Amino acid sequence: MAQAQTSERQATAAPAIELRGISKAFGPVQANKDISIRVMPGTIHGIIGENGAGKSTLMSILYGFYKADAGEILIGGTPVQIPDSQAAIRAGIGMVFQHFKLVQTFTVLENVVLGAEDGALLRPSLAKARASLQQLARDYELEVDPDAVVEELSVGHQQRVEILKALYRQADILILDEPTGVLTPAEADHLFRILRGLRAQGKTVILITHKLREIMEITDTVSVMRRGEMTATVTTAETSPEQLAELMVGRKVLLHVPKGPANPGAVVLSVEDLRMVDEDGVERLKGISLQIRAGEILGIAGVAGNGQSELLKILGGFGHGTGRITMNGVPVDLTGRSSDGQTSRAQGIAHVPEDRQHLGLIMDFTAWENVAFGYHHAPEYQKNALFMDNAALMAETQAKMERFDVRPPIPTLAAKNFSGGNQQKIVLAREIERNPDLLLVGQPTRGVDIGAIEFIHKQIVALRDAGKAVLLVSVELDEILSLSDRIAVMFDGRIMGERLPSETDERELGLLMAGVA
Amino acid sequence: MDLATILQILDSTVRLGTPLLLACLAGLFSERAGIFDIGLEGKMLMAAFFSGAVAAITGSVLLGLTAGVLSSLLLSAIHGAASITFRGNQLISGVAINFLASGLTVLIGQKWFQLGGRTPPLSGDGRFAPITLPFAETLREVPVIGPIYYELISGHSILVYVAFAAVPLSWWLLYRTRFGLRLRAVGENPAAVDTAGISVVRMRYAAVMICGLLTGLAGAYLATALSAGFVKEMTAGRGYIALAALIFAKWRPVPALGATMLFGLLEAIANRYQNIDLGGVVLPVQFMQALPYILTVVILAGFIGKATPPRAGGEAYVKER
Numbered sequence: 001m002a003q004a005q006t007s008e009r010q011a012t013a014a015p016a017i018e019l020r021g022i023s024k025a026f027g028p029v030q031a032n033k034d035i036s037i038r039v040m041p042g043t044i045h046g047i048i049g050e051n052g053a054g055k056s057t058l059m060s061i062l063y064g065f066y067k068a069d070a071g072e073i074l075i076g077g078t079p080v081q082i083p084d085s086q087a088a089i090r091a092g093i094g095m096v097f098q099h100f101k102l103v104q105t106f107t108v109l110e111n112v113v114l115g116a117e118d119g120a121l122l123r124p125s126l127a128k129a130r131a132s133l134q135q136l137a138r139d140y141e142l143e144v145d146p147d148a149v150v151e152e153l154s155v156g157h158q159q160r161v162e163i164l165k166a167l168y169r170q171a172d173i174l175i176l177d178e179p180t181g182v183l184t185p186a187e188a189d190h191l192f193r194i195l196r197g198l199r200a201q202g203k204t205v206i207l208i209t210h211k212l213r214e215i216m217e218i219t220d221t222v223s224v225m226r227r228g229e230m231t232a233t234v235t236t237a238e239t240s241p242e243q244l245a246e247l248m249v250g251r252k253v254l255l256h257v258p259k260g261p262a263n264p265g266a267v268v269l270s271v272e273d274l275r276m277v278d279e280d281g282v283e284r285l286k287g288i289s290l291q292i293r294a295g296e297i298l299g300i301a302g303v304a305g306n307g308q309s310e311l312l313k314i315l316g317g318f319g320h321g322t323g324r325i326t327m328n329g330v331p332v333d334l335t336g337r338s339s340d341g342q343t344s345r346a347q348g349i350a351h352v353p354e355d356r357q358h359l360g361l362i363m364d365f366t367a368w369e370n371v372a373f374g375y376h377h378a379p380e381y382q383k384n385a386l387f388m389d390n391a392a393l394m395a396e397t398q399a400k401m402e403r404f405d406v407r408p409p410i411p412t413l414a415a416k417n418f419s420g421g422n423q424q425k426i427v428l429a430r431e432i433e434r435n436p437d438l439l440l441v442g443q444p445t446r447g448v449d450i451g452a453i454e455f456i457h458k459q460i461v462a463l464r465d466a467g468k469a470v471l472l473v474s475v476e477l478d479e480i481l482s483l484s485d486r487i488a489v490m491f492d493g494r495i496m497g498e499r500l501p502s503e504t505d506e507r508e509l510g511l512l513m514a515g516v517a
Numbered sequence: 518m519d520l521a522t523i524l525q526i527l528d529s530t531v532r533l534g535t536p537l538l539l540a541c542l543a544g545l546f547s548e549r550a551g552i553f554d555i556g557l558e559g560k561m562l563m564a565a566f567f568s569g570a571v572a573a574i575t576g577s578v579l580l581g582l583t584a585g586v587l588s589s590l591l592l593s594a595i596h597g598a599a600s601i602t603f604r605g606n607q608l609i610s611g612v613a614i615n616f617l618a619s620g621l622t623v624l625i626g627q628k629w630f631q632l633g634g635r636t637p638p639l640s641g642d643g644r645f646a647p648i649t650l651p652f653a654e655t656l657r658e659v660p661v662i663g664p665i666y667y668e669l670i671s672g673h674s675i676l677v678y679v680a681f682a683a684v685p686l687s688w689w690l691l692y693r694t695r696f697g698l699r700l701r702a703v704g705e706n707p708a709a710v711d712t713a714g715i716s717v718v719r720m721r722y723a724a725v726m727i728c729g730l731l732t733g734l735a736g737a738y739l740a741t742a743l744s745a746g747f748v749k750e751m752t753a754g755r756g757y758i759a760l761a762a763l764i765f766a767k768w769r770p771v772p773a774l775g776a777t778m779l780f781g782l783l784e785a786i787a788n789r790y791q792n793i794d795l796g797g798v799v800l801p802v803q804f805m806q807a808l809p810y811i812l813t814v815v816i817l818a819g820f821i822g823k824a825t826p827p828r829a830g831g832e833a834y835v836k837e838r
Contacts, residue, residue: 063712065836086714101709103702104828114702115713117695125695165713 014077016041016204017062017093017173022071024057031057033228035071039221041172044195044205046215046236049225050248050449051420055208058225059175063095064088075173089116094166098178100158104151108144108161109133112168129168136167140197141190156187163194174198175206180214184303185477185510192218210450212241212255213478224248249451257457260465262485265294268438268469269315269327269349274334276310276321276493284310285321286493292438297460297470299484299501301477302513307493308473309354312442315471316351317344328437341374350431352424354442354473360427361415368397368411371430400429405455421452428456432463439463442473457483477506491515520661524668526785531673532743533788534781535680536561536735540759541766541773542680542687543731549691549768550724551704551829552600555611556592557732558756559618564589564736566622569636569747570629572643578741581643585740586733592618593729601721604833615756623749634749636740645674645742674742676734683731687770700724704827707834717834732756754810761813767824783808 015038024032032054039045049055060066062073064082072079075091082088088095102111109126112133117125130146137143144153144160153161159179166174176195180188195205195218207219215222216236223233224247231247245253269292276285285307292298302308313319320336327347333339341351353359361370372381372393383389397411404425406418415423424444431439441460445453460483464470474480480487481501489496489512496512540557547554564585572581592614599610623634630636650671657667691697703710703720711717739755740747758780765779766772787805794800 084714085712089714095712097712099708101706101712103705103709105705106698106702110698111709114698114709115715117698120695122693122695122698 013041015039015074016043016076017206018074018077019058019062020072020074022058022061022068022073024061024066024068030228032061032068035225035230037223037230037233039173039204039206041076041204042199042202043220044199044207044218046219046222047206047208047225048210048212048215048222048244048248050210050451051447052227052449053225053248054228055225056177057228059095059177059206059208062088062093062175089169089171092170092172094163094169094171094174096159096162096166096174096176096179098181100162102150102158102161105149107147107149108153108164109146111150111161112146112165116169132168133164136164139201140167140194142167142194154187155182156184156190159183159187159191160194171203173204173206175208177208178210179207180209180211182304184513185506186514188214212244215244216241226250245450249449251451253450254454256482257454257461259461259483262296262464263467264296264485265467267291268294269471270325271315272324274311274314274321274323274325276307276314276319278310284493285314288323288490288493288495290488290495292469292471294437294469295464295467296485297464297472297483299480299487300471300473300490301480301487301509302475302490304475306490306513308442308490310493311490312351312354312440312471312473315344315349315440316353317341317349342377345374345434345436348437350434350436350439352427352431352439352441352444354446356423356427361423363416364414366412366414367401367406367418367426368394370415370426371397371400371411373430375430375434400433401426403433404429404459419449420447421449421456424448424456425452428459432459436468438469438471440471440473443475444472445474445476445479477509480509481506489513520664521668524664526782526789528669528672529785529788530778530781531669531677532781533784534778535673535677536738536743536755537759537762537777537780538680538774539676539683539731539735539738540756541762541777542683542770543728543735544760544763545687545766545768545770545773546700546724546731547728548763548830549704549827550700550721551707551827551832551834552597552721552725552728553607553611553831554596554725554728555608555760556596556614556618556756557728557759558752558754559611559615560589560592560729560732561736561739561756562615562622562750562752563592563618564733565740565751566618566626566636566736566747568737569639569740570626572639572741573630573637573746576641576643578639578643578645581741582734582737585737586730589733589736590726590729593725593732597722597725600833601718601725604835607831607833619750622747626747626749636747639741639745643741644745645676645738647672647674648678674738676738676742679734680738681774684770684774691770696723701827704829707829708836711834711836721834735759754813758809758813761816764824764826765816768827780809780812783812 018038020036022032022035035058047055061068064084064087073082080091082091109129113125113129118128133146142160142164144157150158150161179191183191198205209215219236221233222236224231224244226248241255245255271288271290274285274288277283288311300308310319314321314334317339318341321334323334325332325334327349357363381388381393394411401409401411406422406425444456460470472483484501486498487501488498489509491513492515540561544554544557567588568581568585571584572578596610596614599605600607626634626636653667653671656663691701699710699715699720703717707717739751762773762776762780765776787808790805791802792799793805
């Protein structure tokens with residue numbers, strides 16, 4: 001029924017938004033090359049592509065942040081100029097950014113009104129917005145307390161405020177940039193219900209994402225971008241994730257890394273009743289117990305902020321807590337007084353931190369300097385008592401970069417000049433090649449391209465097959481399900497339960513992640 | 518201690534607290550918009566000099582006030598250009614303004630008047646005269662209320678009343694108008710303001726210029742109302758004390774009144790009592806005079822609860838794409 005209506009509209013109406021031959025270059029880099037899309041009103045259109053494919057540039061042009069070098073934008077069949085965001089708003093375009101543009105200390109109402117006030121005094125504007133929000137909440141399942149302060153809202157609710165902001169400004173075209181990256185599965189489902197509601201009311205939605213599953217689930221049509229070009233626009237019902245992945249990367253991609261059954265050996269890491277109270281007196285870990293054996297991957301699922309980071313910190317040797325941890329049978333110091341990253345490395349623990357840009361790398365330092373970090377005391381890096389053997393390090397980095405397919409393979413390039421995926425490969429090369437007994441990995445593929453994800457996943461599985469223990473922390477359920485041999489779900493500083501990937505599904509894990517046991 | 522003494526101390530509190538209040542509100546506007554301003558001191562000093570100098574030359578306090586405010590606005594514009602347009606470091610720009618004011622006032626003062634950096638003493642129309650409010654004389658004999666009205670409320674210069682009126686006005690402007698909403702937003706998250714289609718640069722300049730206006734009033738008050746003429750380094754750290762009061766007040770106008778008057782009170786007590794005898798222990802006058810500064814250090818060290826500054830404070834806004 002809905003399908004029939006959609007196609008009827010497509011036949012009669014002009015496209016809600018049409019881009020013709022949009023090009024944009026930054027110096028020698030062609031970010032967008034002759035891009036053309038037509039998005040029909042009342043549809044959800046997906047734009048998918050790797051990082052750096054030009055999706056964000058294209059959306060910035062649409063929202064008036066950049067001026068295109070060439071090309072035309074048509075809204076409802078009429079050519080428009082979009083020199084700034086005010087013009088985009090006037091043209092009926094609303095944008096929900098990946099990083100919300102909300103004033104954290106303001107109420108929902110104040111955020112909605114900001115920039116769309118009626119007159120110099122606030123009171124009438126706020127009253128009008130309050131009435132309007134009630135209406136929008138009823139129409140689109142967008143319930144948010146208008147008087148709540150934004151910083152006290154959950155991420156899902158903050159996102160609703162962003163959508164409300166756009167709708168309050170009479171947006172007919174809503175662009176969402178990676179909207180589910182920060183949401184729980186339940187919140188993402190709710191978002192999709194909202195988007196379907198918007199579509200039913202005739203609004204046009206453009207969804208930018210790198211998650212194939214979302215494209216398949218919710219879009220009507222999808223455009224694929226690669227290296228600044230639009231490689232294809234297809235009807236979602238007529239495509240498959242494999243085909244889209246191939247269009248994105250330009251070669252066949254394995255979405256699921258093949259992996260044989262695990263061969264668990266002796267217990268490598270044993271954690272008993274681990275507790276941790278942070279500086280504000282909040283208990284972040286409330287009695288964690290787990291074991292990891294040699295040759296297995298234990299996946300820790302959970303929404304960010306439920307204690308996973310604290311767990312990784314303590315295991316990585318730079319946090320403190322109470323409880324008992326043994327590594328290969330040897331007790332680990334938990335007070336944080338005599339332990340640091342160095343002592344945990346000495347015990348055979350390698351750590352690929354969640355936040356690689358702050359904890360994994362020094363962004364201004366070169367690749368070879370970053371490869372030495374944490375292992376700079378190693379005897380093979382010393383020339384004599386005073387000096388390090390930089391030449392040896394450089395050569396080793398070069399070799400590592402080649403083995404880990406880091407692009408470009410230039411050891412003297414600063415870490416910040418590599419893409420997210422290549423930065424992660426540098427960290428992995430450093431940690432894995434030290435042959436640890438236990439690898440801690442946090443969010444291994446956050447901000448990493450789909451092609452690099454495949455490579456990183458293969459490395460992790462290879463390490464397991466070499467008889468090492470792996471603790472994988474990820475908010476991506478797909479990743480947890482495809483890599484783990486056992487899955488533990490964390491919620492509010494506790495382990496809600498352990499499951500085998502073959503005996504569970506996203507639904508059950510999603511419930512555990514939301515604290516529903 | 519009788520009522521008359523208390524009233525005298527409170528009266529003195531008001532007079533000494535006024536420049537702090539004006540400077541504190543000035544800092545409030547600037548910092549709420551995300552521009553830290555350590556240069557309040559320098560702007561006050563510059564305004565004090567030019568108001569004193571021009572009033573001395575022309576004999577008109579209003580021309581003096583205008584000159585003072587203009588000089589302060591000019592320094593604000595420099596701070597704005599450095600920290601908004603050129604995205605420089607706001608602390609360094611502020612410190613530079615303080616040095617600039619400290620040096621220039623003495624240099625120009627010596628060149629113009631040859632009095633070692635002072636300006637000639639002001640009198641008559643060269644100063645702001647106290648204003649006697651209506652009925653002050655008639656009500657003077659009424660017990661309690663009469664003296665309070667006569668001593669404390671009546672008999673200040675116009676700038677004192679302006680400063681006190683600026684408190685509710687600032688509150689209204691910040692919390693009840695579109696301008697205020699945008700100004701507060703730009704100090705918390707300029708990206709939100711930018712994507713809403715409002716110019717971050719324009720909002721921040723507006724805030725910085727309001728800051729310049731208020732520091733101008735504060736400086737002019739020092740030279741033409743509180744004292745009779747400019748003296749080298751006459752601000753004596755009041756700009757920094759105003760910043761401490763701003764933190765104490767957690768960047769809100771009404772608490773700013775309380776915080777600055779507390780500093781004013783300490784100064785008033787120190788001025789009135791030389792040595793305070795606390796039954797055996799004698800507090801020396803130097804200690805009393807140091808009290809406002811000690812309190813400043815205590816506040817800046819963070820002993821007064823948790824004060825969260827505006828989140829985007831101190832950082833130039835660069836559009837992210």
